[in-house]
Every structure is written in structure tokens, then in C-alpha cells.
Amino acid sequence: MFLSQLHREWVRTMPALLTVAGEEFDKSRVTLYCYRHSYAQRHADAGTPVDVLRELMGHKTLGTTQTYYRVTEKRTRRAVDRLVTLQFDRHGGRLWDQAKALLDHEHARMRIGQVALPFGICAEPSNVKAGGHACPFRFRCMGCDHFRTDPSYLPDLRAYLDTLLRDRERLAAAGELDDWARAEATPSEEEITRLRSLIRRVESDLEALTAEDREEIRRATAVLRKSRPVQLGMPTVRPAAGDIRIGRDQ
Incomplete structure (x- = not known):
């Protein structure tokens, strides 16, 4: 007392x-x-x-x-419902334009039918079944129709782009590699271009929202990133910055 x-x-x-x-x-x-x-x-x-x-x-x-x-x-369900209308495919196309709130069975389907990536999610059945450890396409996510992402992954998409650019420069300067080995290990211009385009699309759609909607997205992003699992066996990128900026890079 x-x-x-x-x-x-x-x-x-x-x-x-x-x-x-x-x-x-x-x-x-x-x-x-x-x-x-x-x-x-x-x-x-x-x-x-x-x-x-x-x-x-x-x-x-x-x-x-x-x-x-x-x-x-x-809280997680509310966050998913808010972000699902801003889910994009590898081309930057919106997947759920008309979604309002997911039904219970849709939440269950999304959990069972997809697996987390460092910068999005994967719906490829054999990879989902293996818990993210058995991508049949060697994690070429930017070229795969099974790849999905949303604004909550924007810091990770930026970090992945930084990783690709850094790897490209490092491999270009690696004189100890044969040309064929360097070419195979070097990130492709197509992947870098696709990733840049996807980031710009996510950023532009966020900019089109009202300040109130952007704040809702920021809160939903914070909820999902806090509870997001880390999958082993996936390609890794450097950790995204502590802030969860969802606006456009200057």
C-alpha cells in the first residue's frame, strides 16, 4: 500500500x-x-x-x-488488413486494390500459403512446404511471380538494393575470379532495375495517400515488423536502419 x-x-x-x-x-x-x-x-x-x-x-x-x-x-490482423491493399507483385502491380478487410479463412490462407523472405513473401508451393529452405529458383525473387511485398518491407527492399550495388562493385574489382565466375556471381542489371522500379512504385503509392493514411501505414508497419519471423536458408541482406521510413528516399 x-x-x-x-x-x-x-x-x-x-x-x-x-x-x-x-x-x-x-x-x-x-x-x-x-x-x-x-x-x-x-x-x-x-x-x-x-x-x-x-x-x-x-x-x-x-x-x-x-x-x-x-x-x-x-493487432496483427488489423495491421495486415491495412497493408494488404498496398501489396505489390514483382512488377509493382497492386494485388488487392478492392480489399477492405480479410476474412478469417483468408488470414489463415495467407499464413499457411506463404513464407517470409528478407524483403517480402513467397507463395511458391514447394518453398512454402519447406519453410523457406527450398526455393526451386535459387531465390530469384525479382523475377518470380510468386514474390509479394508491401510497404512494411520498404526498408528491407532498400537494404537489398544497397547489397546488390555493393556486391556488384566488389565483384567488378575481384581480379582473382575468372570471367565466367564473376559474371555468374554479379547481380544482374535486370534485377537491380526491377528492384529500383519496385521501390519507386511503393514510394509513389505511399506519397499519394493522405497524411492520416500514411500514419496508419506507419503504425501497421511497426506492428508487423515487430512480430516478423526470421527465416533461415534465405538470402540475407544487411539489417535495415532502425527507423521504419516509409516515405521516398531523398
């Missing part, structure tokens, strides 16, 4: 707490339990296994711990 009183007094002396929308937050809602709840929810959002979180929280039943994951699922 004494700690609770000290906490209330500490919160009372704080400056006004503002929400993202600039509205004043009710300080009476800031209780000691909020920290415990935030701790658990952050773990759930980050993908901590439910049995591990149960031990961390000291819950008696698994059902109590699972409530945090239901919140995460709702």
Missing part, C-alpha cells in the same frame, strides 16, 4: 501525459499493475513463447498468459 501511495504521488507530479493524438492522458489510469501488463504484452508482441512468458509472469494457468497473445493477434 505504501508503494502504491508513493507511485500515485510520483505520477501526480509529472507534467501532462499526452497521447499520440496530442490529447491529455488520464493519470489515474497509470497504476503499478500497468507496468506488469506492459511487460507481458511487450513479450507477447515480440513472440516470446507462451510457456516461457507463463514462467516469467508466474501465472498458474496457461489461459491467463494466452490473453496477451490474443491482443497481439488482433
